[in-house]
Amino acid sequence: MSRRYWLDKKIRSAVMRICAWVTPRSKGRRVDLRRQEIKKILLVRSIFRMGDSILATPAILLLRNNFPAAQIDFVGPRVSAILFRHLPIDNHHEVYQSFPRVCWSYVSLLKQIRSARYDLAIDVSGSNAALGAFIVGFSGARFRAGLRGKYDRWFNLRFSRPAQKNKYRNLPELIGSMGLETRKVFPTLVLSAEEKECGTRRIDAVAGPRRDSVVGIFVGGRRTRGKRWPGENFLELAARLRAAGVKVVLFAGPEEVEVAEYLRQAPSFRVPVVSEPDVRNFASMVSNCDLFVACDSGPVHLACALRVRTVAIFLKNDFARWGPPASLARIVYRETGVSTADVLQACRLELADLSPWNARQIAS
16 A cells, blocks of 8 residues: 555544544434435545446436436446446546545535536445545535444435345435335446447457457456456466467456566567557446456446346455346356356356357367
């Protein structure tokens, strides 16, 4: 953890404690939101990881369905503004992470939010982040909603935590507990026709003209959380898939510079390694893969939100909480550790519907 990030975290934590100490607990209310005049809605998810932003998209779709004429705005990191393009939100308010800008940015943010006079503000982070609860609480909205828990003092509408712990399912349950219409909605991202076409051209440029299945492999994962597979495992997986006649493209993000360099320098390794910093360009390339493979990380949720079949490698037993449903992905987990053979078998099963010949080659 960098000193700047550490200092930023300490400052935000101190501000939250001071605000909790000097402000009284909001009095709870019981209302039927369907009978209220809701013209402006604010959704807040202030967690800074890409995957967390993607997992918030069901709330956008469900609130738009319930209030089709309302203004729906979102508070989140810069990456969510990029990801949510073409989704039905009207405005995006950015929260900042880096010090020292973080020190004064929230004063300006709250001033801007309060001036909008929202009717309903909802913490869609599951009340797991003090910052999200703080923004909702100080938004000035008539109704300030979130889950009961450690950070609920600033809400006046408090709801029980969903029985469903899975991150792909608990937001629809929260919307239902608010008395609003809900249904099964999975995270969703929308690409334009031009973006999809651009992704096709880029995939063809790095992998060659499309004849066989294309498997994209993201070689990252949060190493500090023990979620990243060793580089040699990605190397073996890519080589075995390529030997079976499958086109393979490896993707590396800004946190995977070392592993990307390791793969590029491997002798006789001829699989392209793409480092694409632009999130939407990356998404457009992923959308053109027939199968996507990654450790538990933001790109897993991105691929699922694009409805690309995914093999999700879980190195920790937390897939009940973070794992995509079987309709979107195949989860690979083994208590003793996930091997290359485990992931190859998952790829074979997924590719069987796309290319039986490739699947037989992988198995041989």
